[in-house]
Amino acid sequence: MVFxxxxxxxxxxxxxxxxxxxxxxxxxxxxxxxxxxxxxxxVHTREKLxxxxxxxxxxxxxxxxxxxELFDFxxxxxxxxxxxxxxxxx
Numbered sequence: 001m002v003f004x005x006x007x008x009x010x011x012x013x014x015x016x017x018x019x020x021x022x023x024x025x026x027x028x029x030x031x032x033x034x035x036x037x038x039x040x041x042x043v044h045t046r047e048k049l050x051x052x053x054x055x056x057x058x059x060x061x062x063x064x065x066x067x068x069e070l071f072d073f074x075x076x077x078x079x080x081x082x083x084x085x086x087x088x089x090x
């Protein structure tokens with residue numbers, strides 16, 4: 001019982017080490033996605049998506065959605081990512 005109380009008060013020492021290790025890991029896919037979003041084609045498709053979202057958001061009653069613009073942006077980004085992601089895979 002005393003050991004359990006100490007664990008509750010002090011915490012498990014292994015938990016702190018695991019948290020520190022997890023913070024150091026960076027997903028290379030996220031890094032590549034961010035870089036690809038900065039390319040000219042992706043910036044252009046993102047601008048179209050944001051313009052559509054602004055237009056749709058400003059209307060109270062509309063059947064329009066931005067699915068096509070979203071798919072165009074994701075396609076452009078993933079096309080860029082596909083060419084770069086396998087260079088960082090071990």
